[in-house]
Amino acid sequence: MIRIHLDTDLGSDTDDLCALTMLLGWPDVELTGITTVNDPGGIRAGYVAYALELAGRRDIPVAAGAEGSFGGFMVPLAFPDYWPAPIERRPSPPGEALRVIADGVEAGATVVAIGPYTNLAAFEAWHPGALRDAGTVVMGGHVPAAAAGYPPWGMHDDFNVQQDATAARVVFDRCEPTVVPVPSCLKVTLRRRDLSRLRASGALGKLLADQGERHAVDNGRTELPAAFPALPEDLLNFQYDPLACAVAVGWSNVEISELGVALSIEDGLLRMELDDAAVRMRVVTDVDADAFAEAWLSAVERASVTR
Secondary structure (H helix, E strand, O other), rough: EEEEEEEEEOOOHHHHHHHHHHHOOOEEEEEEEEEEOHHHEEEHHHHHHHHHOOOOOOOOOOEEEEOOOOOOOOOOOOOOOOOOOOOOOOOOOOOOHHHHHHHHHOOOEEEEEOOOOHHHHHHHHHHHOOHHHHOOOEEEEOOOOOOOOOOOOOOHHHHHOOOOOHHHHHHHHHHOOEEEHHHOOOOOOEEEHHHHHHHHHHHHHHHHHHHHHHHHOOHHHHHHHOOOOOOOOOOEEEOOOHHHHHOOOOOOOOOEEEEEEEEEOOOOOEEEOOOOOOOEEEEEEOOOHHHHHHHHHHHHHHHHOOO
16 A cells, blocks of 8 residues: 655646546555645635545545745736635644644655645654655656646746745755656646546536636647647646656555756745756656556546446
């Protein structure tokens, strides 16, 4: 049994819900707990609880974590109205999220962060070295550069890192995470061709399909493939967070390289540059996109519950 603790900013980009659903349906995975980050008043924790209810999984501990950021937000928080009904907030007592992370680490869970790393940096201050010893996977980072035909997104598009660059520097320096960077994630996508399987799988799959379509319209995804020929014509979104979660559970169809990465703060943002003389970092550099698409869909179908 593989144990996972998920730290997420679910409720903004729709790929967080895609990642959570995948973990719920992945064989031999136990979610020891879920914490939320950048979560004023527990709004994100409320979204998580709603999704777990659709999946029939009220047994998983959920705690609302940090509302703010050590280094200041790069962009204001946003909560698109992609939900079929108003969602009740789920605030938590101060420190509850750190206790849920600690319970997971004590149970042998790998910690995977698919939002800004504020909770992880706070936990590192509380229990130095615990995340390094447990094993940590983070979605974020902007090296190496994207391959030809993909959007040339870099430092300013690296939301999870830059939304709390101070926390990211702590986690990169002290927790030795496996890094799943933005450029590698551009190869894995949610596509319009996936919608029929999602909607047929049950209530949670239908919610993923509906959110994916609305997100694509709101973010102009229909215009990207013409400009970037490596992307599929029916692109809806990128599967950043599901890929990070697949790496955390040990999915093997990725290439992980040890790269020298130099870190520096520039105008409040964290710059990452390849440098053979720098400290080595485990970075996902390639992925079998077709294999991932099928693995993700199959896991979602297992997790979704018809209501």
